[in-house]
Every structure is written in structure tokens, then in C-alpha cells.
Amino acid sequence: MAQNIDGINGGAVCNIEGRPSESGGLMEGNNKALKKGPWTTVEDQILIDCVRKHGEGNWNSLRRNSRLNRCGKSCRLRWANHLHPNLxxxxxxxxxxxxxxxxxxxxxxxxxxxxxxxxxxxxxxxxxxxxxxxxxxxxxxxxxxxxxxxxxxxxxxxQPTTSIIPIGLTQPATTTIPPTVPSICFPFHTSSQTHLPPNSTNPSHQSPALSSSHQPEFTLNHSLPLFDPATSSFSTSEPAFNFHHPTPMLGSPLGYRQYRDNVVFSPPISPTPNRSSSIPDVVSYQQFAASTNCMPDMSSFQFQPQSFNESLVPFPGTSTQIDFGDSFFIKSELPSCKLLQIPEPLSSQVSQTQSWSEIIIDGNINATAVMATNETHCASNGFLEELLQEAEALNNSLLEMKPVQDHENEMSMPEDLFKLSNFILSTEPVSHWYSSDIGDPSNSQSSGVTETSLKFDMQQRMASVVASIDNDRVPHSWDNLPETPVEVS
DNA sequence: AAAAAAAGCAACCGCCGGATG
DNA sequence: ACATCCGGCGGTTGCTTTTTT
CATH class of the missing domain: 1.10.10.60 (Homeodomain-like)
Incomplete structure (x- = not known):
């Protein structure tokens, strides 16, 4: 809008965010009333320069340390709504x-x-x-x-309507949900589309929020029964998914702040020298098995979240709720997610038979359930078949599970899940995420990686990971997970 | 052409929740 | 436990521009 170009506007002034009592009065050392009204190009340029220099966030300090006579909120709004380069x-x-x-x-x-x-x-x-x-x-x-x-x-x-969808297989069917229906359904692929996490086939990372593929045509190979809370029954019609943890493109998810400046590599669970209790790197595990025709010892793998391959990174704004124990359910409308069932038992006795499973639901709404055991004598050439059989078994068992109604807390990420995300984030140095983009992550703020971009990817990754641990059998309860990483500023 | 109405847009306000000391 | 800071979100206002009468 061509109003008030170049600084001659008669913008009113205001005190800080309209809350005079906050901050102990006006301006905190800058004893001027704050300007209101339309932004001028001069102010815009100052704000842009400040953000380039210091990154996003800390809007009030930005205001204090710049010539801008605007409240922090106003700065944030101006940046997010008008100046952000991705707009x-x-x-x-x-x-x-x-x-x-x-x-x-x-x-x-x-x-x-x-x-x-x-x-x-x-x-x-x-x-x-x-x-x-x-x-x-x-x-x-x-x-x-x-x-x-x-x-x-x-x-x-x-709150949005919620449907709780058990993962499982019904009779094979091919269903196409037209894009106009704002609901999607997770299918399971059973054989030919088994999705071993690819590496070489990974598409280069693209910010999902900037892609235009958020509304694919959903071709389902299998329909999933949906649990309808109203009727307490399963149905295969009108699936509905809900994003329970919004991740605004320009904003940060709840609880994100604690990660945003974290570039510290925190040790995984029980970082014992032999890594005996580390969660295995699923991708590496599979690749190892596939390439060597033998099942590796679990202890040789360390949980490396970056192994969540890029092709599986879901669209932003997705999250999933799982109920653990003998059953778990997706409660999400996300078109893509990844579920991990942590090896059982996830304990230090890695020498004993363990099994793990992975359920991948990729951006094309194709889901694959993969399970494996690490029995050391597992016949290598039957690996895939075995995986599939176990996946089938998993699917069947899921069908028998009772849905769990999530009541009032629909909007919040389950604590367990959040802790897992917390853990995962804390275990991965930022450099892994951004090495291709920015080089030295320790210099992310000044090397062009804005907080927003970091947030953005973080959001995707947080949303992409859902894990379960059977607490009955796993000595490493969530409570033993590393605490929130210390913020480094 | 002028006035009125509608549309478009930017920005502010108040509330809220998480983080922090 | 509490107060304060900070930032996100949704509602609303008010100004400008465009369209209609």
C-alpha cells in the first residue's frame, strides 16, 4: 500500500505493547514513547538490517539495540508479515x-x-x-x-475434530481420495512397496513448506479402519486427520525456544562406552543388513537422528499421537510421518534377541511397516520376507487394538513424544542438518542461517518423529532421557 | 464524475503460555 | 512458587484502494 511512504507518517506512539506496567515503565533506558502506525521504508530497512545481523527473535532487545522506535511485537509482526524473504x-x-x-x-x-x-x-x-x-x-x-x-x-x-486411526491392514483395496476431500488415510503397503529407508535415492532436501506438494492425490493401496469416537466403532470411510501441533511457517512450535540456539551435541541415552543401550540407527541398521547380508549387532549402532531420511520428512505442522503399551494409534492428519518402535527390550542386554519395527508413512501417503530382528543368525537372504511377515503381523495385531480416546489435551504433544523429540534434537548437532546449506553451524546466526530456517527444519524433524517405548520392558523410561539441552546463546 | 459501498490490507490489542530469574 | 519477560495467536480496528451505483 502506498501509504506513508518514506517516513513521513503521522504514526501515533505507544508504550511498550500497550502494557505500561510491564518492563517497569516506558522504554527501559530509551525513554521515548514507541511509534505506532504504518511502517516506513526506512524503518523496514533498519529492521531488515537488524535481522540480518542478529537473526530473528529477541525482538525487544532488537528494538532496544537499534534505532527502531517500535515495540518488539511490532517488529516481529512487520518481519513475519511483510519482510520475511520467504513470503x-x-x-x-x-x-x-x-x-x-x-x-x-x-x-x-x-x-x-x-x-x-x-x-x-x-x-x-x-x-x-x-x-x-x-x-x-x-x-x-x-x-x-x-x-x-x-x-x-x-x-x-x-478444537478440530479428531479421529483416532489405528494402523493396520484391512482387505486390500485401492481407493483414491480426491484432493478436495480434506481428509486423508494412511494405507499400508505390504510387499513391493516396502520402504527400506533409502539413502542414495533421497531427494535433495527441500523445505516442505516451500514445496507445493502439500496436497497430493492420495492413492491408497489399503484402506485403514478408522475409529469413530462417536460410534465407538471402526470405519473405513471419511478418514480425518488433525494437525495437533501447528508449526507456523514463520513461527516456532511450542517449546521450541529451548532448542533454538542449541548447537550442543548431547549424548544419547546411557552413553556408555560400548553404546550398548543406545537406540540403533534404523537406517544404518537396515543398510548394514542389506549390504552385508547379515544382521549387525545392535550395539554397533548409535542412534543418529539425521538418519531420518529426507524423503520422509513430513510437511510442517504435522504431529502424531501414539498410545503405547500393547497398542498404538496414529491420531493425525499429517500426510507424512514416521513411526519408530524402539527396539524391545531397549536395554543393555543387547546380546539377547531384540526386535524393532519401523513404520514409515511417506509424503505420498504410502506406509510401510518394517520389522526386523537382530538375531545374529537370521538368514540374510530371507531378510525382506521376514520383515514383511513381521510387518504383517504387526498390522494384524494393530487391528485388534482398542483405540484410546484423547480427550482434552488434543492440542498438546504428548509428554512422552515431546521428550523424545527433545532427546532427538539434543542428540543431533545442527551441523548435520545444515552442513550442506551453511557450512559451519557454529556460526549459523551470522552465516545466513536465520533462526526461522533453523526452526523450520527443527519443526519438520520434530513432527517427523514419533516413537514409542514400552515402558514395561524398557528400563530407559522417558524420565531418563536427557533433560532439555542447555540453551547456548 | 461523485458518492457510497465493498474489498483489501496493515497494524494494534489483549490474552495466553512458555521461559527465566 | 511467584513475578516478569517474551513472543505467538486470534480478534479487531481503521485506513486506503477499488468497485459499484
């Missing part, structure tokens, strides 16, 4: 509009959540678009949603 300008495309409708039907007025599904778009843009649309359609007496989009949220302020 997509211009009108929404028809595809985006369609997606907004679908997302709103699913989430209600959860603008940040919706924005996380619209690369380059901000919550504010979406909110404005929607509000305008609402007014227009109300005036015309039209319904808010097209006939083919079914509203699934309770009301505009409600």
Missing part, C-alpha cells in the same frame, strides 16, 4: 483459496495452523482473506463452504 506476495491462487476453505472447514479460525499449510502465506493474510470472504458471502446469503467441503470443526473457536 509469497500477491493474491491467493485458486489452489490456495481452495486449500484455505478446506483448512478452515477442518480447523476453524486457526490462522496460524492454516498458514503452516500454505507456504509463504501468513496467518494475517489468511485471516484477512477469510474475513473478507465471510462478509461477502454473508451478504450474498451464500454458505461459507462449497457443497463438497464439509465442515469438521465444531465452531470457529473449537
Amino acid at each position: 509469497k506476495k500477491g493474491a491467493f491462487s485458486p489452489e490456495e483459496e481452495r486449500l484455505i476453505l478446506q483448512l478452515h472447514a477442518k480447523y476453524g479460525n486457526k490462522w496460524a495452523r492454516m498458514a503452516s499449510q500454505l507456504p509463504g502465506r501468513t496467518d494475517n493474510e489468511i485471516k484477512n482473506y477469510w474475513n473478507t470472504r465471510v462478509k461477502r458471502r454473508q451478504r450474498k446469503g451464500l454458505p461459507q463452504y462449497p457443497h463438497d467441503i464439509k465442515q469438521s470443526h465444531f465452531h470457529s473457536h473449537s
Whole structure:
């Protein structure tokens, strides 16, 4: 908008965030009232320079240490909504509009959540678009949603509808869910599509939020039974998934702050010299087995989260809830996720028979369940068959499991899951993630890696990992996981 | 062409929750 | 345990621009 170009605006002034009592009064050493109103190009440039120099975050300190006479909030908003380099300008495309409708039907007025599904778009843009649309359609007496989009949220302020979906196989079927249906279903592939985590076939990393593939055509090889809480029964129709942990493109997920500056490599669980209790690196494990035709000893592997291969990185904004014990369930609408069942028993007795399983659900909504044992005498040439058999067995057992209703805490990542994410993040040096992008991670702030980009990838990775541990058999309970890494600033 | 209405947009406000001391 | 800081989010306001009458 061409208003107030170049600094001559009559913007009003305000005190800090409209809360005079905070910070012990005005300005904290900069005893001037803060400016309000439209931003000028001069202010924009100052803000851009500051962010380039210091990175995102710490908006109030940014304000204090710059010539900007704006409150921190205002700076953050300006950056996120207008100055961020990843922003997509211009009108929404028809595809985006369609997606907004679908997302709103699913989430209600959860603008940040919706924005996380619209690369380059901000919550504010979406909110404005929607509000305008609402007014227009109300005036015309039209319904808010097209006939083919079914509203699934309770009301505009409600939590989204949740379906709890057990992983499992029903009879083989091929189902195509048209992209217009804002629901997806996780299928299981059984044989030819077994997904051993590839390495060489990994596509180069692409930020999911910047990809346009967030709405694939979902071709399912198997339909999954869905548990309908209303009827307490399973159904294969109208699957619905919900993102329970929004990851706004320009924001950080809850609890992220504790990681954002962490470049410390924390030891994995029980970092004993022989790594006997480390969680195995699933990918390396499989690759080792495939390449050497023998099953490696679990103790030779160390849990290396970077092995979550890039092709499996889900779209941002996804998360999954698992209920452990004898059963687990996906409760998510994410189009991609990865489930790991940690070896059982995850204990120091690595010499004894262990098994582990992995369920991968990739961006094409293809799921593969893989299980393996590390019995040292496992016939190598029967490896895949064995995996598949066990996967089948896993699927079958899952079908028998009772769904667990997640009640009030739908929006929060389960504590266990969060701890796992915490652990995983703490075990992986940032350099692994960004080596190809930025070189020296220790210099990430000044080498062009913004906090946002770091957050972004972190969010993806957090969302991509869901793990379970059977506490009954695993001496390493979540409580033994490393504490939140110390923030390094 | 002018006025009114609608649309578009930017920014602020208040609330909230997590982090921190 | 508490207070404070900080930042995210959703609601709202108000200004400008565009379209309609």
C-alpha cells in the first residue's frame, strides 16, 4: 500500500505493547514513547538490517539495540508479515483459496495452523482473506463452504475434530481420495512397496513448506479402519486427520525456544562406552543388513537422528499421537510421518534377541511397516520376507487394538513424544542438518542461517518423529532421557 | 464524475503460555 | 512458587484502494 511512504507518517506512539506496567515503565533506558502506525521504508530497512545481523527473535532487545522506535511485537509482526524473504506476495491462487476453505472447514479460525499449510502465506493474510470472504458471502446469503467441503470443526473457536486411526491392514483395496476431500488415510503397503529407508535415492532436501506438494492425490493401496469416537466403532470411510501441533511457517512450535540456539551435541541415552543401550540407527541398521547380508549387532549402532531420511520428512505442522503399551494409534492428519518402535527390550542386554519395527508413512501417503530382528543368525537372504511377515503381523495385531480416546489435551504433544523429540534434537548437532546449506553451524546466526530456517527444519524433524517405548520392558523410561539441552546463546 | 459501498490490507490489542530469574 | 519477560495467536480496528451505483 502506498501509504506513508518514506517516513513521513503521522504514526501515533505507544508504550511498550500497550502494557505500561510491564518492563517497569516506558522504554527501559530509551525513554521515548514507541511509534505506532504504518511502517516506513526506512524503518523496514533498519529492521531488515537488524535481522540480518542478529537473526530473528529477541525482538525487544532488537528494538532496544537499534534505532527502531517500535515495540518488539511490532517488529516481529512487520518481519513475519511483510519482510520475511520467504513470503509469497500477491493474491491467493485458486489452489490456495481452495486449500484455505478446506483448512478452515477442518480447523476453524486457526490462522496460524492454516498458514503452516500454505507456504509463504501468513496467518494475517489468511485471516484477512477469510474475513473478507465471510462478509461477502454473508451478504450474498451464500454458505461459507462449497457443497463438497464439509465442515469438521465444531465452531470457529473449537478444537478440530479428531479421529483416532489405528494402523493396520484391512482387505486390500485401492481407493483414491480426491484432493478436495480434506481428509486423508494412511494405507499400508505390504510387499513391493516396502520402504527400506533409502539413502542414495533421497531427494535433495527441500523445505516442505516451500514445496507445493502439500496436497497430493492420495492413492491408497489399503484402506485403514478408522475409529469413530462417536460410534465407538471402526470405519473405513471419511478418514480425518488433525494437525495437533501447528508449526507456523514463520513461527516456532511450542517449546521450541529451548532448542533454538542449541548447537550442543548431547549424548544419547546411557552413553556408555560400548553404546550398548543406545537406540540403533534404523537406517544404518537396515543398510548394514542389506549390504552385508547379515544382521549387525545392535550395539554397533548409535542412534543418529539425521538418519531420518529426507524423503520422509513430513510437511510442517504435522504431529502424531501414539498410545503405547500393547497398542498404538496414529491420531493425525499429517500426510507424512514416521513411526519408530524402539527396539524391545531397549536395554543393555543387547546380546539377547531384540526386535524393532519401523513404520514409515511417506509424503505420498504410502506406509510401510518394517520389522526386523537382530538375531545374529537370521538368514540374510530371507531378510525382506521376514520383515514383511513381521510387518504383517504387526498390522494384524494393530487391528485388534482398542483405540484410546484423547480427550482434552488434543492440542498438546504428548509428554512422552515431546521428550523424545527433545532427546532427538539434543542428540543431533545442527551441523548435520545444515552442513550442506551453511557450512559451519557454529556460526549459523551470522552465516545466513536465520533462526526461522533453523526452526523450520527443527519443526519438520520434530513432527517427523514419533516413537514409542514400552515402558514395561524398557528400563530407559522417558524420565531418563536427557533433560532439555542447555540453551547456548 | 461523485458518492457510497465493498474489498483489501496493515497494524494494534489483549490474552495466553512458555521461559527465566 | 511467584513475578516478569517474551513472543505467538486470534480478534479487531481503521485506513486506503477499488468497485459499484
